[in-house]
Amino acid sequence: MLCIEAKSIFRSYGNVTAVDGIDLSVESGKIFGFLGPNGAGKTTTMKLLTTLIPPSSGSITILGIDASRHPLDVRKKIGVVLQQPSYEPTLTVEKSLEKYGMMWDVDAKTRRKRVEELLTAFDLQDIRKKKNDDISIGQRRRVQVAREFMHDMDLLFLDEPTAGLDPSARRGLLDYIKGKVRDGLTIFFTTHILEEAEYLCDEIAIINRGKIIAVDTPDELKNKFGREKTIKIRIGKVEQDLSSILQEVGDYDILHDEGTVITIHSADSEQVLVKILQVLQSNNITIEDLSVVPTSLEEIFLTVVKNSNESNISSGK
Ligand SMILES: Nc1ncnc2c1ncn2[C@@H]1O[C@H](COP(=O)(O)OP(=O)(O)OP(=O)(O)O)[C@@H](O)[C@H]1O
Ligand SMILES: [Mg+2]
Known part of the structure; x- marks a missing residue:
């Protein structure tokens, strides 16, 4: 089954075309990596897919639901961790998780169980009583990602979840994600750390200047371009x-x-x-x-983006 199906989506901000005719299909139970240079259109695409902003044109179906017609039905079934930091400064770490669970109507017993599980999984036990204002930026990011797992969902969007995380926190998060995918979750994920995409993703799309320029499994990308x-x-x-x-x-x-x-x-x-x-x-x-x-995904990324920029220049774009 397809969890995400987007056809020919466009989105402009004024005269900037941030997303320039994208098609996407993501199968359920997979980890889909979305890579591309700064300003390529990743966050905009994620906002479109999660119904936070509407497309200028094109159709988006999430978990079989038409996203423009039934955005609230889509939002109930998905999780989203945006690139932008989001936290309540005066809440403690444990209360942040607890409150997020309440917002999602998770019952008290399940909330308590999940808070403990997440504090441990995200290595937050030692700082559970600290306020968000009084913890480090990487720790705050861990709380922001962890709280999303307080509720049940079929599809999770993560926009650079590991930005600012140290190597062991990052690996911990990636392995936690892998475990969730084994239990049936589907993930749409962006990162600038290409080893991470290679470690995690079943399929990868590379976007440049609002257009998808390559999409395949990490191994096939290497075969094609490496x-x-x-x-x-x-x-x-x-x-x-x-x-x-x-x-x-x-x-x-x-x-x-x-x-x-x-x-x-x-x-x-x-x-x-x-x-x-x-x-x-x-x-x-x-x-x-x-x-x-071996050829790294980083080399492929650089080659594919460079080729795409050169062909834009030669076609006068
Ligand atoms: N709210 C906005 N208003 C106007 N232009 C915007 C807005 N948000 C994004 N843009 C522009 O749209 C384009 C795509 O931005 P987007 O945030 O989707 O890129 P990105 O691939 O997520 O980049 P990054 O890797 O830096 O997060 C950029 O040219 C950006 O300047
Ligand atoms: Mg972004």
């Missing part, structure tokens, strides 16, 4: 002049030769490697170590 691989070869002591021996390899892209490490960075890394191995063997040079540096 053909360039880096291979490092560490070799034993050599008497010969390495660069003159390797000249025979031809005009491949051998980036540098630091001491006894040869680095190949090419779309045809494997073929370059075979040639280099042949040359090394025929010169009786032994290989001590060989490693392939």
Whole structure:
């Protein structure tokens, strides 16, 4: 079943087109990552999908409900953590969770159970009695994300939930999210930390200047856009002049030769490697170590966004 189905949505602010004709489909039970540079239109898209603002045109169906016709029905079934901080300064951490549960009509017994579970899961037990005003920014973000789990929902939107979190808090949150998804929750999630998207997401869309420029699983994105691989070869002591021996390899892209490490960075890394191995063997040079540096999602992101900007420039946009 599709949890999110958006067709040809547009949204402008004055003469700025923030969302420029987006289609999205997100299956239930998945974690969908929404990536893109600052100002690309991620938050605007999230506000459209969560019915906080209406689209200029296009249709949005959330959990089978038409979002423009029945926004309140949509809101009852979803959770949203916005990018903008939101907290009540004078409430304590535990009261913030408790109050959020009350707002959602969660019964008292379930509220008590969930408050304890969330204080532990988000590492907030030590500061449970502190006011939101008196805790750190990262801790406040943890409270803001944690309170959203006070209520039941089928679909959760998270706009940069890990911004400002330290590495262990971040990993804790990602693993908590994974657990919830195993229990049936669907997540729509934005982040600028690409390792995080790779760790978490079943599918990723990259948005640039209001348009989706790539959408696929992290592995498929790498297959499509990450053909360039880096291979490092560490070799034993050599008497010969390495660069003159390797000249025979031809005009491949051998980036540098630091001491006894040869680095190949090419779309045809494997073929370059075979040639280099042949040359090394025929010169009786032994290989001590060989490693392939996998392409990261970060490289894919940079490539895809750069290509999209260049094609906009060449088409005069
Ligand atoms: N309330 C607003 N009024 C006018 N323009 C806006 C408003 N909100 C966003 N914009 C503009 O719309 C575009 C998309 O902004 P949006 O906040 O959706 O980007 P984003 O992808 O979430 O960026 P970031 O990674 O910085 O959070 C930007 O050009 C932004 O300046
Ligand atoms: Mg944003």
